[in-house]
Amino acid sequence: MMSPLKYVFNVRFVLLTAVILSLLITCGATFWAAHTLKKELLREREENLNVLLAHTAEVLKPLLKFKIKKEIQRVLGELLRFDFVNGARVHWQEPSIYKELRQLDVLLGKDIKEAPPEFEISVGQLKGKIISYPLKEGDETIGFLEIAIDDSPYQKIIQKTVFNFVLTGLMLSLTLVGLIYFYHHLVTRPIVSLANHIERLKGEKREDQLEPFPAIQAPAEIKQLIEAFNRLIVRINQYQERLESTLEQWRLEARRAESASRAKTEFLANVSHEIRTPITSALGMVELLKEGPLTEEQRQQLKNLTIALKNLNELFNQTLDFARFEVGAPEIKEETFDLKGLVEECLALFKPTLSRKGLEGRLILPDRLPLFVGDPGKLKQIIINLLSNAVKFTQEGEISLEVKVLRQTPDFYWTRISVRDTGEGIQPDQLENIFVPFERLEETFERPYAGVGLGLAIAQRLAKILGGKLWAESQGKGHGAAFHLEIPLKLASPKASKELPPKKFTGRVLLAEDNPVNQLYFRKVLEKLGFEVEVASDGFEAFRLAREKEFDLLLLDIRMPGLDGLEVTRRLRQEGYRGVIFALTAHAVSDIEKEAQQAGFDGFLAKPITRKELAQKLAHWLS
Structure with a gap:
């Protein structure tokens, strides 16, 4: 959309262009009219002069023939009555036939008074342009009629005409400027105002109602445009209301979906914890039983039980993984x-x-x-x-x-x-x-x-x-x-290198686990790996022991009575604890990983876990 400044610039440019064109057209028309008028007046004057001279010549011929000078002067004086004639002169010479007749009379002995063969009579002042008209007798030129004309009356007429044309041109220019300004005021300004109104609407907030354009004085076509614009604004406001209503419904549905997703996630976490905890206990007890004296039949039964428990755990893990995919893709x-x-x-x-x-x-x-x-x-x-x-x-x-x-x-x-x-x-x-x-x-x-x-x-x-x-x-x-x-x-970067795990573990471990069976299993496994183990049955006890005693490793169950493992770790880190803390959880690691990392855990042990897997993970982390 063109800016309001652009609209104003265009109108001014058009106005200036119109004025300049009007002046150029006026000057051109004036020059052309003056030139044409001058040519026409000169042509008309020439025709009139030719008629006047021809008529005067016909009058003068008999007078010249008989040399009646007074009449000749009177006829020439009549020419001075015209404003443009300054003077007139006639030059006459005797025709040749008159000479021959006079010679014949002389031969016959007649006494003929000698007359001048030619003479000239003039009136007025021979100033200005001289126009000559021949006096003929048959084919013989017997003299000339000359008049001196003055162009000043014609120049005055031409100047007056030019002035009138210039005045007319200026009046036309002013009229055109007035029409353009009137057009600008009546047509362009409403359009510019409408454009500015649209620009203001663009800056309004989405939730605000768009204001229609106010009624103004304008031509019918502009009013029709404004009415169409206002109808569009009404349609947009109605659409915006429906859109806001739809968006609100979507937000409500999104909140419901988010709530359902949270509920589903919490349900999966609870199911994960509640099922993995007994599976961990069962697998742990089976491993402990395998280390005791058993008959071959008992070993086979424990082997079958282990297989059944692992199959159950695998089936449960697959079901949870698929459910998580339905909720959303896991992070990488x-x-x-x-x-x-x-x-x-x-x-x-x-x-x-x-x-x-x-x-x-x-x-x-x-x-x-x-x-x-x-x-x-x-x-x-x-x-x-x-x-x-x-x-x-x-x-x-x-x-x-x-x-x-x-x-x-x-x-x-x-x-x-x-x-x-x-x-x-x-x-x-x-x-x-x-x-x-x-x-x-x-x-x-x-x-x-x-x-x-x-x-x-x-x-x-x-x-x-x-x-x-x-x-x-x-x-x-x-x-x-x-x-x-x-x-x-x-x-990986060239600096990365594979670290070899230690072959034997030493150090003190704080095991925080509320399930007695899991306490027994993890304690036995950790002690056989070489650790000295101290057990806490809830979060408060774990927090107290971690503050009072020194441990090389804290194994905290995520879910415990009192303080859970997350809160224990969070409080220890806030107090400046720098020791290694691992999460021991029956939750899926992906479900709790972010929150656990934010709390300050260094790693995770997911239940159920065998002795071998526990040894491998501890070897990897503690290396």
Whole structure:
């Protein structure tokens, strides 16, 4: 939209241009009119003079013939009656025939008085322009009639005409300026006012009602424009009211959705805590029982119980992961990790199962792999899901885990991680369905398998979050299957190096855990790892002991009676505590991680956790 200043500038420019053009046109028209009038007057005067001279010549001829000078002077004097004639003169010479007749008379002896062969008579003053008219007798020129004319009367007429034209031009210019100003005042100013009004409307707040343009004196067309604008303003105000109402409904729905999401998150957190706590206790007690004297039958029963508990924990974890995806995509961490060690650790988790089923596990790695930066937890979860799926559906043969670098840039390694098995295989037309949540292909297998159909769906979603893709290949039933994960891995800085964990732990640990069974399990495990352990049953006791005694490590349960682990850590950090504090939680780490980091935790231990996993994590953190 053009600014008001621009409108004013245009009107002034048009006004000035109109005045200049008017003056130029007036000057041009005046010059042309004067020139044309002058030519016309001169032409008319010339015609009149020719008529006058011709008439005078006819009158003078007989007078000249008889040399009647007084009459000749009188006729010439008549010419002076015209204002433009200053003087007149006639020059006459005797015709040749008169000379011959006079000579004949002389020969005949007649006494003829000699007359002058030519004479000249003038009246007035011969000043000015001389116009000559020949006097003829037949074809013979016998004299000239000359008059002296004065152009001043004609010049006065021309000057008067020019003045009238200039005056008319000025009047026309003033009239044009007046018309332009009137047009500006009557037409342009209302339009400029409307433009300024629109500019003011642009600066108003969105929630304010737009004001219509006030009624003004203007031509009918401008009034029609203003009325159309005001109708538009009314429509906009109505639309804005409806929009605000809709936005308010959306805000209400968003608050409801946010409230529902919070409720869902809290529900998942509560379910996670309430289910993982007894699973942790059960697994811990099973591990402690395994260390005592048992019969072979009892060991087998404990082994089956461990498998059942782990399957229950895996099923629960998958259900929680899928529920979190429905709420929103999880955040991606940035940690330095060793890919070689990560895949070795993943395959090592399944060695007992592979050995029990008589399967061979092969790991195929490049000669050298650098350190990478990314989210090793999510990458590990994908690989474990793929290995778990392969182990589940393979009864004989082997399972291989291969890492292959496809291409590399200065910052990234495009890596393919493949899990191949010699299991039952998948029909080619079912390869896409296996990634659909809760989709199970039991009708294509000869025997039923445990699970709810979430592992591969979660793995594929995690692959997308990490910027990669996951797909399956199979030649059909009985030909096994291969799962491929392609993912870009960011190179770690050259300064990053893999730290070796200590082989033996020492130091004092404060264990804050309200569940007696978990207290017993974690205390036994920590003591066997080499730690000296002191137990607190609630948050207040943990806070008091941490202030009164020195510990190398604090293991605080997130949810405890009195003060929870978050509040204990927050208060300790506010008082300047610089020791290492780890969260011991049955919540999903992703659900509590942000809040725990803000409170001051250094790391997390997610329940349930085995003795081996606890040792590995403590070794990694305490190194």
